[in-house]
Amino acid sequence: MVIFKNEFVEIIKEESHIPWLKIFTAQRYKELTDCPDDLRQKLYLCMETVEKIMIEYYNPTKINIAMFGNYVPHVHIHVMARFEEDGFFPESMWGKKQKELNLSLPDESSFFEKLVKKLSEIF
């Protein structure tokens, strides 16, 4: 599901039991330092904005951020809100499942609204 899109970036929801967004560059680059400086700054600003709104809205135990791209070498940033009660904490979301899910979160639609509002102010 596309949450936000403009000429520079596209933000997509990852299907998960935790709040998890992926920020892609609109144009494809393999590595972060392959991006033009201006685009990379925009990516960082998106990443920081997603982190801030996630913290405000979900009050997570910790934010996790990752840029891999081993399967699809197209620069993208994963931003995840992690909770002690989530199935993988304290391991990464790519780690070993630790326990059954015991997580109750507020409705995501208001989170997306707040995020899109903030991003629309920035861009």
Added chain:
Amino acid sequence: MVIFKNEFVEIIKEESHIPWLKIFTAQRYKELTDCPDDLRQKLYLCMETVEKIMIEYYNPTKINIAMFGNYVPHVHIHVMARFEEDGFFPESMWGKKQKELNLSLPDESSFFEKLVKKLSEIF
């Protein structure tokens, strides 16, 4: 092993069969957006410099970057040079081991020298 240290950041080698560095802030912050803007810019610059020198020196298949801190909530950035021949590729280094190691890499001491030289020019 500490590779580089100044008043803002500390870069530490992670023991691994791949080139893997961790960039810590000297002062402790929980989340990336808790860092003062100026420090966060320095962190990004370090991350980009490590990425660039890793690419130049090791010619990896892909750079992987991660910021978790679930065990120790102190902002730090993992930068890893990944290779098709490494034990976990294309999974993340926190994923399931895929195969036995079949990786031959150049000596790391020259890599550290190049990196420290570049960082000393920047800071």
